[in-house]
Amino acid sequence: MTIQQTLSIIKPDATKRNLIGSIVSKLESSGLKVIAQKKIQLTELQAKQFYKVHKERPFYHDLVKFMVSGPVVVQVLEGENAVIKNRQVMGATNPDEAEEGTIRKEFAESLEANSVHGSDSIENAYQEISFFFSQIELVN
Ligand code: ADP
């Protein structure tokens, strides 16, 4: 039993299609609690920096363009094993490989426009949360 925090992003493909509530509902139903949340328009610089681990990948440039193509909702989720739990509710990166009932299976448009981001480790969660939020913005 470990209570963790993780960063979740509702990506532009989903905010554009009015899916914020449907996605948050799936996260909450799994037991995760939203302890911070804001809707923002990322700048190109911010998107580049956030995804800098992927900067050598062929999809990096398009990914950055996609992430600034509309508003995103950045949020901090808290709960038991929140990092893994969020990844389970999200489903596989490629929606064609995502399990039934997952956010990506249900809502993703493509491998790139896959509706949500989620931290992939406790260390990255810590980094990513502090990229967008200060400690006083996290309210349980
Ligand atoms: P995840 O978001 O599941 O952690 P990655 O960290 O590997 O996946 O990739 C980050 C994001 O980059 C993905 O969510 C997706 O939007 C995009 N992406 C990943 N792989 C590809 C690809 N082969 N082609 C296009 N976009 C991709």
Ligand code: MG
């Ligand atoms: Mg990732």
